[in-house]
Amino acid sequence: MGWLEENLGGVVGTGAGAALAQQGYQRLGDIGEQAYREMGQLGRDLESRYQFQPYSVFTPTGGMFYAGGAPAAQPGYRPVYGSGGFLPPPGEGQMQIGLQRPEGTGGIKPFPGSDTKGGIFQTLGGPSMPTTDELRSSMVLPREMMPPQGAQFGAQLSPEEMGFYRTLMGGSAGMFGRAMEGPEAREQAVFDRMQAAMSPAQERERLELEQRLAAQGRLGVTTNMFGGTPEGLALAKAQEEARNQAMLSAMEFAGAEQARQAQLGAGMLSAAYTPQQQLLAAIAPGITAAEQRRDQQNVAAGAYGETSAAALEALLQSAMAQGNLLGGIGGRMATSALGGLFG
């Protein structure tokens, strides 16, 4: 028993040292798990903080741009299924430019079921539905304005602007259509009109000559030199020259008219996009403001993340120091206790 009595202190010291080392180890493990949890929570917090924030830009003329979801419908507007956008009331010819990035593609496609009623997209999903490339080429939005995958954005003109757009687009299409037609029909039409305008005068001249020749008893004159009378030949020649001139004028006029139509078409086409351009011009400051706000949010989120990470780091360092301290105390106690027993 003595030994036991004699060595009892060493045994107790050894046990106490081991228990402290165990506690230090356990604390380090807990600190690690806590850091893991906190960092995970920080990541989730940052994810939510960095998430895209929908926003809308309205113009004074009634146009609207939105990103990340359409705003609430205006009175009379109807929602477009799956798009988050709205269409104007039926009959107003409002075109909804609702786009979303298709899955797995970098392109864009119109909202399913959107009805343009004579707009540039005739019947979406139908035989004449434009391809993505056509749409891309028809859209004027810059690529950087494309929303992220799965995100939504849209631009919406006011009914007046849309009417203006439709009118000018229709006129432009008509002008280009006529400009692209073959000139023969138009030349003939212009020539016919010129002939119709000249015909009464020519008929009067012919009748006057006929009357004069009749008065002169020369209606029956036939000559080898002139065919009929010299006056008749002169009149026929003059009329043929006028006819030839009219033909040339008709050709020149038709060509000039086509050029003018093409010019007008181009002008109309350009003007047709004026509302859209103005809309885009108007939303640029809005987008900038939204982006600034988002940047601020991103900065705030980054600061939050860095601060949280630093706090976690400090906590982790403190916990690690505490663990190391307990482990060192426990180790020395155990060493000392063991040395008494066997020493």
Add this chain to the structure above:
Amino acid sequence: MAQQLSSINLVAPAFKGINTEDSPIAQDPSFAEVADNAVIDKRGRIASRKGYNVLTTDKTALGSESLKDVHEYRRSTGASVILSVGNNKVMTGTTTLTDISSSISISANNWKIVNFNDKAYFFQRGTQPLVYDGSSLTQLTGITSAQYGNEVISAYGRLWTADTTNDKSTVYWSDLLIGNDWSGGTSGSINISKVWPDGYDEIVALAAHNGLLIIFGQHSIVVYQGAEAPATMSLADTVAGVGCVDRDTIQHTGTDVLFLSHTGLRSFGRTIQEKSMPISTLSKTITKDIIELIQDENSFYRTVYSPEESFYLLTFVGQNTTYCFDLRGTLEDGSLRATRWPNSVFTAYERLENGKLYIGSKNGISEYKGYLDNGSPFRFKYYSPSLTFGDPSRLKFIKKINPTIITSSNTDIFIKFAYDFNTSYRNTTFTVQGAPVAEFGASEYVSFSELSGFTITSTLTNGIYVVDKFLGDFATAPTTGSGGGDLLNGDSYFNTTDEKTYVYITNAFVDIDTLTVSSSKEFTGGASTTRKALNAGGSGSTVVVGLEADISGSALSLQEINILALLGKTI
């Protein structure tokens, strides 16, 4: 006491020509009821016409046919060729008719021939025209069958033709100066079917006058001005109701154009002035006779204008009747003095450039010359209108008829008279003695070299050569010269003893036949005036006096007829 004789003096009887339009009783004695084979002579008297002297001695080519046309083809060299047509042949020459168309088949003789640019062109309806260049006769080329006109004229540097078989309203003209180009150059045509003033007519004849193209229809006339440039010529005038009977009745008188309308002879100038007024007819004194002849004519017409004879002859060939219109003057009503040549056998006329008048007939070519018809005498007739002596209600007893007749040969004269429109004439015959034939040499007036220095001149006065210094007829040589004194060189006389003419040369009379002839000309015989008093008898209220004579080699003129009559009781 014996009743005084009343006298009717018919001075220059019938010098107004025939008048069958007015009542014989009320007629001017200056008219004639009958004036056959007569003309109005240069002194305004009625006189016998000339006869025709046949030139053709060989008419084998003509056969028994008559000439249908005679034409003088004159060349730029001055030479001329007499062309004639007949018996479906074209012939040249006058004494011998030489057929120049043996290589061409000709089936009709109604040719009209014109000179144009040194060639002669022959046209008749439906037949390819012919052209004669002085050496050969060929068919005209450059013309289509649709242009085979019946009428052709040469005017304003072109040939003009009309009246084709199927087209009676179109006038065609050739290229300038090219008679064989009717489809090129400046050739052309004009259809006047819409110009006729009364809706429809058919072209009969063409004429050119004073820059005008005159288109004669059957019953209307259309006149175009500026025909020098036919492409621009224009209608100048139209006349409705007056047309032309036949293309061959148109004659140019230099100042006017005469043509036969359906109502008589007309002047284009006066027709244009007076339009279709009937007063403008030139044959007003014989209108009904002319119309009757026109209506009965079934052959063709021939006319000629002779400025030398101052007449326009109009022959109705089918009726052997010719009317002679004197163009020296007109009557008060504007008509021409007309006489008639019955039984005329003339079928063609051509007045030559030298003034001769050629006549075509069955005998070939003749010249209007002399006073025999192909060697035979012809009957000259004059009958006055019914004379009333100013009082148709009283009987007249013709006591004396004193005609004054001028002729150059012995001629039997038949004076006839009848009362009260009786056609059984009382007849009185006498013979007028013509003047002796005063000729130098055989039958010519000649110039002699020996007399050329004696200033012996001759003049043609009223158709008679008058030689100065002719002293007259003497049985022996005269002693008094033409100056009333001594005989002078060149004085001449006719010796009735030896019937020779002597001329005084260098102190002696020399037989003129011994002189040297330097030139010779035709010399006409002299003419004598005969005044004869013939007894007459019978009575009546009106009396017609006539005179007939067989013209046999000499002209005969009726100067005057003086009629003495007793005026009896009123009946």
